Amino acid sequence: MPAFALALGYLATLLGPLALAAWRGPAPRSPADELASGAGMMALSIILVEFALSGRFAVISRRTGLDATMRMHQLFARTALALALVHPFLYRAPAAPPPPWDPTRQGVIAHEPWALAGGIAAWLILPALSLSAIGRDALGWRHETWRLTHGALALAALGGALHHALSAGRYAAEPTLAAVWIAGSALAALSLLWARIGRPLALARRPWRIAALAPAAEGVWRLRLEPDGWRGFRYTAGQFAWLKLACGPFSIREHPFSIASAPASGDGLEFLIKELGDFTSRIGALEVGARAWVDGPHGALTIEGRPAPRVALIAGGVGIAPLLGIARQMALTNDPRPLTLVYGNRRAEQIVHADELEALAARPRTRVALALAEPPPGWRGHRGVIDPGLIRALFGAPEHRDTLFLLCGPPAMMESVEGALIALGVPARRILFERFRHD
Numbered sequence: 001m002p003a004f005a006l007a008l009g010y011l012a013t014l015l016g017p018l019a020l021a022a023w024r025g026p027a028p029r030s031p032a033d034e035l036a037s038g039a040g041m042m043a044l045s046i047i048l049v050e051f052a053l054s055g056r057f058a059v060i061s062r063r064t065g066l067d068a069t070m071r072m073h074q075l076f077a078r079t080a081l082a083l084a085l086v087h088p089f090l091y092r093a094p095a096a097p098p099p100p101w102d103p104t105r106q107g108v109i110a111h112e113p114w115a116l117a118g119g120i121a122a123w124l125i126l127p128a129l130s131l132s133a134i135g136r137d138a139l140g141w142r143h144e145t146w147r148l149t150h151g152a153l154a155l156a157a158l159g160g161a162l163h164h165a166l167s168a169g170r171y172a173a174e175p176t177l178a179a180v181w182i183a184g185s186a187l188a189a190l191s192l193l194w195a196r197i198g199r200p201l202a203l204a205r206r207p208w209r210i211a212a213l214a215p216a217a218e219g220v221w222r223l224r225l226e227p228d229g230w231r232g233f234r235y236t237a238g239q240f241a242w243l244k245l246a247c248g249p250f251s252i253r254e255h256p257f258s259i260a261s262a263p264a265s266g267d268g269l270e271f272l273i274k275e276l277g278d279f280t281s282r283i284g285a286l287e288v289g290a291r292a293w294v295d296g297p298h299g300a301l302t303i304e305g306r307p308a309p310r311v312a313l314i315a316g317g318v319g320i321a322p323l324l325g326i327a328r329q330m331a332l333t334n335d336p337r338p339l340t341l342v343y344g345n346r347r348a349e350q351i352v353h354a355d356e357l358e359a360l361a362a363r364p365r366t367r368v369a370l371a372l373a374e375p376p377p378g379w380r381g382h383r384g385v386i387d388p389g390l391i392r393a394l395f396g397a398p399e400h401r402d403t404l405f406l407l408c409g410p411p412a413m414m415e416s417v418e419g420a421l422i423a424l425g426v427p428a429r430r431i432l433f434e435r436f437r438h439d
């Protein structure tokens with residue numbers, strides 16, 4: 001789906017109900033009351049859109065990338081929260097039962113406890129939803145627990161808001177708007193059902209098998225998956241997938257990993273997985289031959305469809321995974337564009353596929369710059385982290401202003417590299433990155 005169609009879809013979902021209310025609704029009241037209703041309706045529209053922006057729909061993340069999708073999710077969530085919180089306080093109309101002279105409630109808002117109950121519940125749940133997302137790390141919950149709680153709270157907030165809109169909303173008395181709210185909420189709930197039932201059913205029909213598993217470097221595993229009885233999926237170098245390993249397709253234990261292989265290398269997929277927490281530190285115990293489930297491809301960290309005369313890939317640590325996939329694809333397809341790969345680690349033992357990187361550096365029009373924060377004696381690469389000095393040395397020439405830069409690594413590295421590139425005059429739209437965080 002083209003990006004502009006997505007943007008139109010968002011706008012239609014966000015503004016459609018407001019437009020419908022203005023068109024089909026009763027005569028307007030005071031500006032404050034109209035603002036109050038508008039804020040409530042807008043909050044509900046945004047909550048509906050949030051279900052599509054969960055980062056789990058490839059049709060969206062392939063267009064905008066996971067990072068941009070999640071930033072939009074966060075921004076929309078905070079906007080919906082602010083609108084919902086001010087909504088009840090903006091009303092100026094008297095909160096009283098409809099007087100005999102106003103049976104159609106032109107002048108009052110519904111205030112029966114039952115009609116307000118859903119709204120009050122949503123009003124209380126929304127801050128909890130946002131705060132538990134913002135402070136996710138501080139909560140210390142397992143990721144799966146947090147995800148289930150987040151989904152359940154979102155559904156509860158939507159249920160409360162819908163109930164409130166239908167039972168107290170002046171504009172939802174108009175059947176078309178009520179139908180829009182009900183249909184939108186049903187779609188949002190269905191998206192969760194799809195994630196829990198539909199998608200696993202689809203995964204179950206397309207199994208994968210662990211073909212190889214071996215250490216790739218200190219604390220990093222190389223995992224190779226082959227499609228089991230089918231051809232595998234088409235992907236673009238640099239994309240990622242959600243893996244379910246050592247569990248069934250319906251398990252909620254799934255983790256995102258970038259595809260480090262190149263599409264041109266065949267149907268199999270390679271992943272580079274760094275030992276980090278309870279799941280990744282047990283990767284080495286997986287059995288070769290075991291079934292695996294792969295939901296993908298997702299993400300937009302790719303050079304496909306982005307014309308540029310030169311490509312630069314800047315990786316820190318395991319951030320090399322998606323960028324290696326791109327470098328491999330460029331090599332396998334004899335991409336004529338000059339390529340610079342910058343790859344930083346702490347120690348030499350952490351460099352993955354060192355031989356392959358050496359072979360890559362020998363290709364025409366290809367530069368490979370390795371950086372080590374703690375270099376061994378005799379190290380011939382860059383000494384230190386990837387910093388603005390190194391970026392200036394490699395990309396200071398004016399022709400690099402139209403180079404396409406792809407960054408993946410620790411947040412501090414990406415921030416400093418992005419700042420250095422922008423200071424060199426590289427436009428922000430030429431700098432793409434993946435944060436390795438889904439929140």
Ligand SMILES: Cc1cc2nc3c(=O)[nH]c(=O)nc-3n(C[C@H](O)[C@H](O)[C@H](O)COP(=O)(O)OP(=O)(O)OC[C@H]3O[C@@H](n4cnc5c(N)ncnc54)[C@H](O)[C@@H]3O)c2cc1C
Nearest residue numbers: 143254255256257258273274277278279280321436437438
């Ligand atoms: C788009 C993307 C691509 C990634 N590619 C790679 C890669 O190629 N190689 C690699 O080593 N790592 C990659 N990661 C990071 C990897 O997903 C996490 O390191 C891994 O899920 C941590 O799981 P854990 O239980 O071992 O660690 P924990 O210590 O439990 O978690 C560490 C952090 O990882 C995140 N995380 C944990 N579980 C999940 C989950 N189920 N879903 C989403 N995030 C989770 C949380 O932010 C958490 O704070 C990628 C992440 C994203 C979002």
